[in-house]
Amino acid sequence: MSRTHDLIVVGAGPAGASAARAARAGGLSVALVDKAAFPRDKLCGGGITGRCRQHLDAVFGTGFAAGLCLTTTHVRLTDRGRPLGDLPDAPPIHMTMRRDFDAALASAAVAAGADPFLGRRIAAMDPAAGTVRLADGTALSAPVLIGADGVASPVAKALYGRAFDPARTALALEVEVPDRDGVAVEIDLAAVPWGYGWDFPKAQGRTLGLGGIGRRAGDLEAALAAFLAPRGAGGAAAACKGAFLPAGDYRRTPGRGRALLAGDAAGLVDPITGEGIGWAVLSGALAARAAADALAVGAPDTALARYRRALAPVHRELAWANRLKHLVYAPRLRPLFLRVLEREPEVQRRFLALLAGERDYADMGLASFRRMAGRMLRAALARPA
Numbered sequence: 001m002s003r004t005h006d007l008i009v010v011g012a013g014p015a016g017a018s019a020a021r022a023a024r025a026g027g028l029s030v031a032l033v034d035k036a037a038f039p040r041d042k043l044c045g046g047g048i049t050g051r052c053r054q055h056l057d058a059v060f061g062t063g064f065a066a067g068l069c070l071t072t073t074h075v076r077l078t079d080r081g082r083p084l085g086d087l088p089d090a091p092p093i094h095m096t097m098r099r100d101f102d103a104a105l106a107s108a109a110v111a112a113g114a115d116p117f118l119g120r121r122i123a124a125m126d127p128a129a130g131t132v133r134l135a136d137g138t139a140l141s142a143p144v145l146i147g148a149d150g151v152a153s154p155v156a157k158a159l160y161g162r163a164f165d166p167a168r169t170a171l172a173l174e175v176e177v178p179d180r181d182g183v184a185v186e187i188d189l190a191a192v193p194w195g196y197g198w199d200f201p202k203a204q205g206r207t208l209g210l211g212g213i214g215r216r217a218g219d220l221e222a223a224l225a226a227f228l229a230p231r232g233a234g235g236a237a238a239a240c241k242g243a244f245l246p247a248g249d250y251r252r253t254p255g256r257g258r259a260l261l262a263g264d265a266a267g268l269v270d271p272i273t274g275e276g277i278g279w280a281v282l283s284g285a286l287a288a289r290a291a292a293d294a295l296a297v298g299a300p301d302t303a304l305a306r307y308r309r310a311l312a313p314v315h316r317e318l319a320w321a322n323r324l325k326h327l328v329y330a331p332r333l334r335p336l337f338l339r340v341l342e343r344e345p346e347v348q349r350r351f352l353a354l355l356a357g358e359r360d361y362a363d364m365g366l367a368s369f370r371r372m373a374g375r376m377l378r379a380a381l382a383r384p385a
């Protein structure tokens with residue numbers, strides 16, 4: 001069987017579901033393809049920031065999936081368990097389980113009229129030509145294709161030969177535990193080199209994990225065991241699972257020909273916070289709008305250039321985060337950063353506003369960057385001999 005649509009979206013996670021939903025809003029016919037049937041599991045802390053909420057509201061409607069989140073304003077910052085700051089009135093952060101959250105996103109895209117090809121394996125594809133053949137023989141074609149198929153993106157692999165550069169990508173390990181005590185989020189900023197650990201409360205239980213960038217993060221399994229034990233979750237270490245995140249390693253040109261990449265497939269994950277869901281939702285929607293605008297003027301070849309322009313502010317944010325991550329995570333600087341964080345409640349509040357997506361790196365600008373470096377220098381000079 002052959003089917004022709006205006007747009008094929010490969011991957012129905014946050015980026016793909018948003019792309020499909022936004023494309024339907026723009027009047028396009030859409031094939032939404034995923035190898036998984038939903039609900040399916042996705043390794044993730046499930047932290048939804050304020051920024052992500054805004055993107056969800058814009059694409060899926062106000063308050064979307066609010067019932068699937070536990071919202072908290074209590075954040076603890078720690079240094080290998082040692083308290084650095086306890087903020088009961090931090091900016092709100094919403095904790096979800098991706099299994100349910102992603103199923104709700106995919107359902108909303110299908111309810112908007114996307115043609116679902118979920119739980120259907122792809123046998124072959126030529127993304128730049130807009131063709132996909134499913135394992136059951138169904139042939140799909142469209143003038144534009146969006147690859148929203150995650151960090152190991154088969155679409156990116158078909159376009160570039162490989163999906164991501166393991167040396168520049170973060171690896172994270174996670175466990176779920178059934179019990180929790182309160183609703184505080186803990187962020188341990190020294191749990192692992194070039195990364196951090198998290199203990200996120202969920203409606204039921206907690207998600208604990210840690211991740212760091214490339215080989216510089218060291219022995220993650222040992223770090224996870226050391227992180228879990230004092231938090232009463234040592235028994236869960238054997239059940240940990242791992243996944244890559246393309247933290248900060250974004251593609252300057254997000255696609256090739258008539259194929260556009262969104263979400264993790266385009267490398268859109270914050271290298272400091274590990275946030276990727278919000279960027280996935282936004283980039284999926286931007287890619288779909290670029291496709292709709294290009295098709296409206298009969299010029300599908302212009303979709304990529306339109307998308308790249310629309311994505312420029314996101315790239316700017318990630319470029320800033322890539323610079324700033326050295327102040328936060330470089331082994332020589334991190335002790336100074338943590339000392340400043342511990343001593344200065346104002347810096348704690350600003351850091352949490354960044355984590356919660358209430359402030360942008362680009363808005364903070366060079367002046368904030370310099371002020372932070374100055375504070376760290378003063379902390380270094382004040383160090384006892």
Ligand SMILES: Cc1cc2nc3c(=O)[nH]c(=O)nc-3n(C[C@H](O)[C@H](O)[C@H](O)COP(=O)(O)OP(=O)(O)OC[C@H]3O[C@@H](n4cnc5c(N)ncnc54)[C@H](O)[C@@H]3O)c2cc1C
Pocket residue numbers: 010011012013014015016033034035036042043044045046047048049121122148149150151153154172173174209211243244245262263264265268269274275276277278280
């Ligand atoms: C351990 C960990 C913790 C994280 N914690 C957070 C957090 O707390 N907050 C946050 O904002 N971000 C977090 N992230 C990042 C976040 O999970 C990703 O950025 C986000 O899932 C990206 O969405 P996406 O739609 O691009 O990709 P995905 O969510 O990975 O979806 C990709 C989809 O493509 C499908 N697919 C893959 N291959 C194929 C194929 N061959 N054919 C068809 N379909 C295919 C998959 O089945 C999947 O449904 C975390 C990541 C990890 C690994």
